[in-house]
Amino acid sequence: MNVESTRGLAPRVSLAAAAMCSLALAACGSTASNAGSDAGGAASTTAAKPAGGTTPWCGTKPITLGIQDGGGLNGWSKSSLQQIQLEAKKCPAIKKTIVVNAGFDLQKAISGTNSLVAQGANAIVIIPDAGGPAELAGIRTATAHGVKVVPWGSNPGGTPGKDYVTYVDWDPTAAGRTWATWLAKSMKEQGNVIYLGGPAGNAVDKGERAGVIETFKQYPKIKLVTGTNPDSWPVTNWDPAQSQKVMSGLLTRYPKIDGILMGDGQSSAAVVKVLKAAGRPIPPVATLEANQVACSWKAEDGTSDSFELATISGRNWMGRLAVRKAVAAVNGIANDEKSIISLPLFEDSVAGGDLAPHCDSTRPPDAYMSNDLLSQETLNGLTGAAAGAE
Known part of the structure; x- marks a missing residue:
């Protein structure tokens, strides 16, 4: 890893590990029966x-x-x-x-x-x-x-x-709640939200949408304009090219978009590109991490096309x-x-500091930085493994 890519990584590891322990692991340990109950x-x-x-x-x-x-x-x-x-x-x-x-x-x-x-x-x-x-x-x-x-x-x-x-997985409903809570605050608790999903009927989006819909009930001035059916969404197959086509169609239907939520970072970067090309304001984006979307945020930071970004680890x-x-x-x-x-935010442009989006121009667009941060010690902390396990 080059020098640039190590910026802020050490504090981010400790911060993420501590947050994930507190959110997901109770006392950072589990019995076999506890692990089983978490997974059903x-x-x-x-x-x-x-x-x-x-x-x-x-x-x-x-x-x-x-x-x-x-x-x-x-x-x-x-x-x-x-x-x-x-x-x-x-x-x-x-x-x-x-x-x-x-x-x-x-x-x-x-x-x-x-x-x-x-x-x-x-x-x-x-x-x-x-x-x-x-x-x-x-x-x-x-x-x-x-x-x-x-x-x-x-x-x-x-x-x-x-x-x-x-x-084995994250908790997608918890992820939906985390994204939606961040988005609501970034939108000042009002406006229209676009939700873009992956393949039709996939369990990941169903879980995420359940958390999003549940959270937005607390914000009556926020409207999920792409629908509130937890089992249905604009299908992108988590493919950037398809996401561009879908987003272009949505722009003609919705003249006002105040927030975007989708579970694929590269596709989110493609959506940002569509908005910029159309001369539309880029609203806050809540998504999964990817080097490409972090670099999109960095490229626009400080310009008239700047936008807020929050991501969760690509896991x-x-x-x-x-x-x-x-x-x-x-x-x-x-x-x-x-x-x-249950995973907390991995990047948050509003909070900044250790959580600021991390772009590494020397890495490919589909690089996932949380994988780089995951030492064996950190993995053990996240999963509740015994100390020294490898």
Whole structure:
């Protein structure tokens, strides 16, 4: 990492870790029963002792790790895969990894899961965002074949501990509340808000919108002009090009836009570009982190097109936690780390200081800075892992 990219990182790590501990982890620790209740039920594992060494979740049974992403096409998916692979490298027992992606195609997602099982995967980490609950049948089939499956990043429904090991993610409803609260304050509690979502019916947006809609009930002068149905939204597939097209259409329908909320940072940067090209004011934006949107904010800071920005961690690093839980389950090792984590704001241009948006012009647009900040010690703090676990 270059010198510029280290600006403010050390204090941001301690601040984020402290905030996340207080918001998500109670006393920064959990029992197996607590972790299970957070995720809707924990895996039924034998409380075997770790195999020893510095990677206690790894065990000794040979692992073929299947990795599936319902999308697999955008920067977020690529960063998530990288995080999973980094964690897998810590476990010598992982002899092989098999990677498939569905490109947001449900049939490809289902056949991909079946393919992983057929190729001998005994542990699978999967982001079921090609179809959400529609992918549950394939997950159940894998579990019935003895595979330890840990879905993460998009909730497939079903019963943790029965249909799969556990579900790993942030709390999207809490994220929606956090974004909406920040946006309401930035908008001075009045105005029109545009919400742009990913693929139709995905569980992430459903959770986020539930939190947004719940929060905006406290602000009668704020109107969610793209609708208040928690299961419906303008679909962008979290794709910047599609987001530009959708936003261009919305500009013709809504002459006054006072706030924007969407769960993809790169797509948010594309929306900012559309607003600027149209000569429209850029309102406060609440979104997921991405280097590109932070750099968009930095480029306009101090100009007539300046805008306020708040982001939440891209949480790609949670894929590492999913690996831990899947591999530990194969070995019958109890993993007591938190499965569901409520995340505070990662960047906040209003608060500034350590939370100021961080642009690194030497990094690609789809770089996610929170992944860089995540030392093993910080990961342990976020998830409630035992000190010294790696």
